[in-house]
Amino acid sequence: MFKNNDFIYIEYTAKIKDTGEIVDTTNEEEAKKANIYDETRNYGPRLVILGENRLIKGLEEALYNFNLNEEKTIEIPPEKAYGERDNSKIKIVPLGELRRQGITAVPNRVLRLSDGSLAVIRSVSGGRVVLDLNHPLAGRTLVYNVKVVKVLNNAKDKIMALIERRFSSKYANGFNVELDDGKKSVRITIPKDLYLVEDLQINVYSLAYEIVNYVLADYTVEVLQQYNKSTFSSS
Amino acid sequence: MFKNNDFIYIEYTAKIKDTGEIVDTTNEEEAKKANIYDETRNYGPRLVILGENRLIKGLEEALYNFNLNEEKTIEIPPEKAYGERDNSKIKIVPLGELRRQGITAVPNRVLRLSDGSLAVIRSVSGGRVVLDLNHPLAGRTLVYNVKVVKVLNNAKDKIMALIERRFSSKYANGFNVELDDGKKSVRITIPKDLYLVEDLQINVYSLAYEIVNYVLADYTVEVLQQYNKSTFSSS
Numbered sequence: 001m002f003k004n005n006d007f008i009y010i011e012y013t014a015k016i017k018d019t020g021e022i023v024d025t026t027n028e029e030e031a032k033k034a035n036i037y038d039e040t041r042n043y044g045p046r047l048v049i050l051g052e053n054r055l056i057k058g059l060e061e062a063l064y065n066f067n068l069n070e071e072k073t074i075e076i077p078p079e080k081a082y083g084e085r086d087n088s089k090i091k092i093v094p095l096g097e098l099r100r101q102g103i104t105a106v107p108n109r110v111l112r113l114s115d116g117s118l119a120v121i122r123s124v125s126g127g128r129v130v131l132d133l134n135h136p137l138a139g140r141t142l143v144y145n146v147k148v149v150k151v152l153n154n155a156k157d158k159i160m161a162l163i164e165r166r167f168s169s170k171y172a173n174g175f176n177v178e179l180d181d182g183k184k185s186v187r188i189t190i191p192k193d194l195y196l197v198e199d200l201q202i203n204v205y206s207l208a209y210e211i212v213n214y215v216l217a218d219y220t221v222e223v224l225q226q227y228n229k230s231t232f233s234s235s
Numbered sequence: 236m237f238k239n240n241d242f243i244y245i246e247y248t249a250k251i252k253d254t255g256e257i258v259d260t261t262n263e264e265e266a267k268k269a270n271i272y273d274e275t276r277n278y279g280p281r282l283v284i285l286g287e288n289r290l291i292k293g294l295e296e297a298l299y300n301f302n303l304n305e306e307k308t309i310e311i312p313p314e315k316a317y318g319e320r321d322n323s324k325i326k327i328v329p330l331g332e333l334r335r336q337g338i339t340a341v342p343n344r345v346l347r348l349s350d351g352s353l354a355v356i357r358s359v360s361g362g363r364v365v366l367d368l369n370h371p372l373a374g375r376t377l378v379y380n381v382k383v384v385k386v387l388n389n390a391k392d393k394i395m396a397l398i399e400r401r402f403s404s405k406y407a408n409g410f411n412v413e414l415d416d417g418k419k420s421v422r423i424t425i426p427k428d429l430y431l432v433e434d435l436q437i438n439v440y441s442l443a444y445e446i447v448n449y450v451l452a453d454y455t456v457e458v459l460q461q462y463n464k465s466t467f468s469s470s
Contacts, residue, residue: 201436208462220463227443227456 002050002064002151005214007158009045009150010063017075017141045149047161049214056081059144071147078139085139090122091131098129105129110136155179158215159186166203167194186211187222192231237285237299237386240449242393244280244385245298252310252376280384282396284449291316294379306382313374320374325357326366333364340364345371390414393450394421401438402429420455421446427466 002008013025022034028043048055050063058080066072078084098105105124111131113119122130152158156177164172174191188207194200208221237243248260257269263278283290285298293315301307313319333340340359346366348354357365387393391412399407409426423442429435443456 195436195440201430204460205430205462208460209467212462212464212467217464220461223460223462225439225443225458227440227447227458228454229447229452232444232447 002066002148004051006050007152007161007214008048008050008063008066008068008148010048010146010148011045012059012144012146014142014144016137017143023137023142047165049210052214056142058142059146062144062146063148066146066148068148068151071145073143073145076142076144078141081140081142082135082137083139085134089133091133093129093131095124095127095129155186155215159188159211162207162210162215163188166207171197183220184216184218185220185222186216187224189224189226192226195225195231237301237383239286241285242387242396242449243283243285243298243301243303243383245283245381245383246280247294247379247381249377249379251372252378258372258377282400284445287449291377293377294381297379297381298383301381301383303383303386306380308378308380311377311379313376316375316377317370317372318374320369324368326368328364328366330359330362330364390421390450394423394446397442397445397450398423401442406432418455419451419453420457421451422457422459424459424461427461430460430466 011026013022013027013030015022022030022036024036025031025034026043026046028037031037031043048060048063050060053060055063056076058076059074061080062072062074062076095105103111105121107121107123109121111119111121113133117133118136120132120134120136122132124130152161156179159177160172160175163175163177167175171191171194174193176187176189178187178189179185180187190200190204204223208223211221212219246261248257248262248265250257257265257271259271260266260269261278261281263272266272266278283295283298285295288295290298291311293311294309296315297307297309297311330340338346340356342356342358344356346354346356348368352368353371355367355369355371357367359365387396391414394412395407395410398410398412402410406426406429409428411422411424413422413424414420415422425435425439439458443458446456447454
């Protein structure tokens with residue numbers, strides 16, 4: 001049994017109940033077999049902070065009732081996954097309009113619209129294309145096979161996990177984290193090789209936000225950079 | 236008499252020797268009178284770090300021989316100002332080419348070229364325009380009236396001056412600077428209202444560079460941000 005703000009790691013594979021089609025998995029081999037491998041993604045156990053709401057509602061709710069090393073298969077109805085289908089999201093557009101955007105209209109092709117959302121081409125006939133703007137998994141009941149493989153119990157491990165989630169492992173190892181429970185502060189020293197990496201500051205800000213929200217609510221997070229002559233010597 | 240890495244403040248007005256035309260000044264009223272007022276610029280005494288080479292060569296060289304509160308008029312030949320004129324930088328272009336770029340060709344008009352450099356239109360006739368790509372002050376002897384109005388003597392004042400040069404006064408006052416001569420470190424605490432301002436990190440990096448190069452060569456510069464719950468509360 002877990003509670004809000006617990007840091008757990010899960011492994012899972014998700015299928016569409018009706019078809020058995022694998023739509024998401026933390027397992028690299030499974031992803032390749034199912035033809036959904038994404039080389040930009042990190043496979044392996046995934047960090048979940050309970051209450052953060054990064055997962056679909058039904059999965060996150062179910063996780064509160066797991067124990068460490070427990071593996072379960074859970075069924076998640078559309079209203080706790082990607083929503084019911086909404087027929088008002090089916091649009092008919094002229095074939096010529098898609099052609100002008102360089103899109104070849106083929107049934108079942110998934111398009112990314114300019115606002116970032118997805119649409120599926122349902123049919124093409126008589127110069128008209130039926131576009132379905134529902135999420136591709138809307139209306140689907142999903143079946144998740146899930147295992148909780150790790151639980152973090154101390155603040156420093158949780159902070160390191162947040163750093164690893166936000167910065168690539170190349171940089172994450174260079175962070176230094178020191179807790180001072182007397183002063184109620186945690187000092188995070190940024191590795192020098194991040195000083196000129198784009199988006200450092202917004203990542204530092206977000207990391208501090210996550211620490212005071214999910215790990216150490218009444219602590220001060222001190223973020224430190226250290227410069228000296230050698231920082232600026234060309235090498 | 237000043238030396239390398241001295242922090243001084245100067246007031247000056249610069250004229251073209253031949254014409255008496257004022258081309259630069261630290262005095263806001265003078266700038267308005269001479270029709271060269273720039274509202275994006277901060278008028279008043281200007282910080283100069285000797286050896287930083289932000290000024291034209293002849294002016295910076297002369298400053299080593301000033302004393303505090305001394306005022307002098309110095310003449311700077313082209314080779315220590317904006318260089319000699321180079322006739323190979325005079326180009327003839329078809330009038331139509333400028334028209335296509337939306338430029339009305341009028342003699343003496345100064346253009347900013349796509350690479351950021353300046354050009355002066357020397358003449359327009361018979362569909363041809365003579366463009367002069369020399370710096371507008373190339374070939375000119377300049378006369379500077381200069382006064383050294385302030386000298387900074389301690390490291391903390393110098394660091395505050397660097398902060399004020401880099402961050403607008405709205406933010407500069409929020410910085411905290413603490414020197415520890417025993418540990419040979421200086422700690423700079425960034426004001427919270429800068430955390431989400433664009434380019435904070437590159438400015439922090441540049442500030443640290445200036446401190447170890449011009450103020451405290453053998454010190455460590457520690458740059459600190461402090462976050463707690465209240466940092467993220469909407470207000």
